[in-house]
Amino acid sequence: MPRAGLLQDIIDLTAEHTVLVLISMAFALAIGIPLGILLTRRTALRGWVLGFANVMQTVPSLALFGFLIPIPLIGGIGKRTAIVALVLYALLPILRNTLTGILGVDAAVRESAIAMGMTSRQLLWQVELPLAAPIILAGIRIATVTTIGTATIAAAIGGGGLGVFIFRGIASVDTTEILAGAVPAAMLALISDGGLSWIEKRFSPA
Amino acid sequence: MGSALTPAAGSAAVEFREVSFRIRDSLILDKLSFRIEPGETLVLLGRSGSGKTTALKLVNGLLFPSSGEVLVDGRPTTAWNVIALRRSIGYVIQEVGLFPHFTVGENVGLVPRLEGWPPERIASRTRELLEQVGLDPGQFADRRPRELSGGQRQRVGVARALAANPRLLLFDEPFGALDPVTRRELQDQFLGLRNTLQKTSIFVTHDVGEALRLSTRIAVLDRGRLEVLATPEEFLRSQAPETRAFLAVLNFEPRMHTDEHR
Numbered sequence: 001m002p003r004a005g006l007l008q009d010i011i012d013l014t015a016e017h018t019v020l021v022l023i024s025m026a027f028a029l030a031i032g033i034p035l036g037i038l039l040t041r042r043t044a045l046r047g048w049v050l051g052f053a054n055v056m057q058t059v060p061s062l063a064l065f066g067f068l069i070p071i072p073l074i075g076g077i078g079k080r081t082a083i084v085a086l087v088l089y090a091l092l093p094i095l096r097n098t099l100t101g102i103l104g105v106d107a108a109v110r111e112s113a114i115a116m117g118m119t120s121r122q123l124l125w126q127v128e129l130p131l132a133a134p135i136i137l138a139g140i141r142i143a144t145v146t147t148i149g150t151a152t153i154a155a156a157i158g159g160g161g162l163g164v165f166i167f168r169g170i171a172s173v174d175t176t177e178i179l180a181g182a183v184p185a186a187m188l189a190l191i192s193d194g195g196l197s198w199i200e201k202r203f204s205p206a
Numbered sequence: 207m208g209s210a211l212t213p214a215a216g217s218a219a220v221e222f223r224e225v226s227f228r229i230r231d232s233l234i235l236d237k238l239s240f241r242i243e244p245g246e247t248l249v250l251l252g253r254s255g256s257g258k259t260t261a262l263k264l265v266n267g268l269l270f271p272s273s274g275e276v277l278v279d280g281r282p283t284t285a286w287n288v289i290a291l292r293r294s295i296g297y298v299i300q301e302v303g304l305f306p307h308f309t310v311g312e313n314v315g316l317v318p319r320l321e322g323w324p325p326e327r328i329a330s331r332t333r334e335l336l337e338q339v340g341l342d343p344g345q346f347a348d349r350r351p352r353e354l355s356g357g358q359r360q361r362v363g364v365a366r367a368l369a370a371n372p373r374l375l376l377f378d379e380p381f382g383a384l385d386p387v388t389r390r391e392l393q394d395q396f397l398g399l400r401n402t403l404q405k406t407s408i409f410v411t412h413d414v415g416e417a418l419r420l421s422t423r424i425a426v427l428d429r430g431r432l433e434v435l436a437t438p439e440e441f442l443r444s445q446a447p448e449t450r451a452f453l454a455v456l457n458f459e460p461r462m463h464t465d466e467h468r
Contacts, residue, residue: 106301108302108303109304111299112305114306115299116317116320117290117320127305
């Protein structure tokens with residue numbers, strides 16, 4: 001039998017989880033998109049930054065959370081550390097898709113835009129970003145769905161969210177508790193995926 | 207030195223002065239010097255790698271000379287505001303480079319929009335240009351480039367280049383990817399537009415027939431050097447080796463009938 005107050009807990013922890021994801025995604029977007037654009041202009045930096053983002057992605061998430069705890073300012077137990085880790089994970093797909101999306105713009109189209117007398121700002125906003133939008137949005141979608149899943153591990157370092165159910169359920173071998181965390185997390189992921197792919201289609205330029 | 211900045215009366219539309227262009231160690235253009243007078247169509251004829259496209263890109267500031275200078279209306283390209291220079295020069299390339307996320311009308315009206323024309327003026331200019339290149343504005347203005355045939359796309363490319371009434375038009379093998387019949391139609395249209403608009407044009411091609419049809423003068427480029435600069439009539443009589451090589455292409459077919467068969 002489900003315990004009393006379970007529904008209220010599900011609502012509270014789902015809200016906490018959503019906030020954790022939204023904050024992390026906001027930071028990841030604010031860093032990833034401008035950095036991706038910068039990398040299209042600075043070839044020398046590209047290898048280093050992508051390398052760093054790639055390495056971050058390969059570190060097992062539980063280990064990354066652990067590594068961050070002893071680091072001053074960003075570390076410690078709690079939400080801040082969780083957000084830092086989630087941002088590091090979300091960064092790669094956003095960064096890489098921004099870069100490949102813009103670099104994938106047809107060379108003849110870019111040359112025409114420059115030859116027509118577009119400034120580099122006009123080239124970016126009127127040509128490169130609109131044409132790269134579906135690929136950038138695909139990156140955002142992947143990052144969002146991954147972050148929703150990874151955020152369940154944030155509970156291990158006191159970050160809260162739906163992971164609280166899962167870790168509690170594992171510890172007490174209580175399947176209901178595990179499902180109370182896993183099912184809402186899966187639903188959040190499905191809803192975000194659906195919503196973002198709808199936006200992706202709306203923004204397809206051609 | 208200051209005199210170079212003051213456009214003298216009767217100055218050339220475009221002038222190359224001892225222009226060399228280098229990428230690392232390889233010399234793409236070697237001391238190119240010539241003048242293009244207002245209203246003429248100069249065809250740059252050469253093989254792939256002869257430097258003709260590079261020469262074209264030096265005119266609208268997509269590239270700048272390694273040494274020497276390119277003057278547009280008497281001013282070196284380095285002394286121009288490069289954005290203003292490019293907006294005053296129409297540019298048509300083989301791949302057309304239409305913006306796939308813009309309609310045909312938006313593509314044509316691009317430079318006027320960048321120049322801040324009022325919307326009604328852009329709309330009427332767009333209609334006028336589409337008619338000029340033989341596309342019905344009612345039928346085509348709201349379509350996307352991908353819904354057009356290759357020939358129609360290139361017509362839109364020409365209309366876009368003409369939009370802001372440029373001082374000069376640059377064509378980089380614009381009809382090279384089209385079938386021969388469509389190519390001929392667009393060449394005829396080019397001649398028609400030239401006669402009505404009287405625009406100075408530089409036209410790059412490796413098709414000697416096209417060069418003879420469209421040019422007022424032909425410049426033959428051979429590995430970055432200017433071999434011959436001549437009217438079509440003089441060109442046909444030239445004895446210069448690269449020019450003979452191009453003319454041999456024209457003469458190939460009749461010779462095969464007379465000498466080899468029978």
